[in-house]
Amino acid sequence: MKRYWQILRQPQISSLLVIGMIARLPHSALSMLLLLHLVTNLDQSWVSAGLVTALMTLGIAIGAPWRGARVDAWGLRRALIPSIFVETLVWCTVPHVALEWVYPLAFIGGLFSLPVFSVVRTALGIMTTGDQRRTAFALDATGTELVFIVGPASAGIVATQISSTIGLSVIGITASLAGLALMILNPPTRSDDPKAVAMRANVHEERLGAEASFIAAAPVGVAEVEGELITAGWKSARARIKSRGRAFKGRFNWISASVLAVFIAAGGAGALLTGTEVGIVAELEAQSRSGDLGIVFLFWCGSSLIGGLLYGAMNRSISPLMLLLAMAILTVPMYFATDTWSLALLSLAPGFLCAPTLSAASEWLTDLVAEKRRGEAMGWYGSAMTTGTALGSPLTGIFVDTLGPAQAFIGIGALAVFIVIIALIAQQIRRRVRRARRRRLEAIG
Incomplete structure (x- = not known):
């Protein structure tokens, strides 16, 4: 357990792991609670309830890279503000509206879902290197396992013993509180952040940095050695790709x-x-x-x-x-x-x-x-x-x-x-x- 104690003794990392677990908990219970609310409170079929959760999942799938990109571009605190407001508004509203409004609200809630996964994994990647990084990611994964043992079971208890309406409202509020906790902690998402506490360089990352420098000096259209986007040959690409195409390529290179x-x-x-x-x-x-x-x-x-x-x-x-x-x-x-x-x-x-x-x-x-x-x-x-x-x-x-x-x-x-x-x-x-x-x-x- 020596490696785990080395990670957990660093307050910034241990705090991030704990807040990450807490932030994931409301989202782990959300799908189950939403299903039970639609079936029991709104007397909907499982097909209709499944469609709502599918729309929410689609929103999460679309929103995750978008929210992650905003963290890269704006910084953590600015990027989390929309999620904090929207999640509270959506999940406190869903229990009180008719089914036709639940569909778009579920999609919007998924679209603006708090990017816990992106934030935690990006910050851990900055604060650790090498074997430490493997240990930190393993701790986060095992914490997530605990969350997904507790979350759905808690949703079932709340929906059957208390109220799914109260449960959904609590999820909206706790998700926003988790976002505020992440903003207060403000874990690093760039290595030049003073909180980036990685102890030693990663040889693989240094090699990637050197290759990126080589690519930056290469002519437009020359394929990257390791981190290139899968494109056509560089000669034909240089002739065919217009300015927007080059911009798109650069966006995903x-x-x-x-x-x-x-x-x-x-x-x-x-x-x-x-x-x-x-x-x-x-x-x-x-x-x-x-x-x-x-x-x-x-x-x-x-x-x-x-x-x-x-x-x-x-x-x-x-x-x-x-x-x-x-x-x-x-x-x-x-x-x-x-x-x-x-x-x-x-x-x-x-x-x-x-x-x-x-x-x-x-x-x-x-x-x-x-x-x-x-x-x-x-x-x-x-x-x-x-x-x-x-x-x-x-x-x-x-x-x-x-x-x-x-x-x-x-x-x-x-x-x-x-x-x-x-x-x-x-x-x-x-x-x-x-x-x-x-x-x-x-x-x-």
């Missing part, structure tokens, strides 16, 4: 094949996790054991928490694609579950790799993207995961309806394996193209 692979891993992990969740619920319902859901989730999420802590103590990083591939393969044996306890035990193996996969993806993305673009990159990372989460649930539902609950684990696991294979093939193709362009540049030089 931090996207590389490796960055796209991280986004694919995030989307695949989101789909696999929600698919596994739906499969667990469907399997227990088929066995008439829905009341045992907490037992399975305790094993599944608890295993992820332990896996995240162990990954954070490692001396080396692991490709998030490889971790996702292993998690997908280990999900398939859940097909053989026959009762609650066998399902819980079979969930241990894939659950163990959940937090490490997300931690590794954040670590790789931080190393691959220049500091001035990390907030936006983390926003796109969150959007990729949100998109995967939104797709995983209905896809698994199709497997459940057509094949059965047990077969759904095979279906979602095979889908995640397919996603990883596509990403690995794309990476290999891109590396070959990159090597060819590098040789071309050397010949020109």
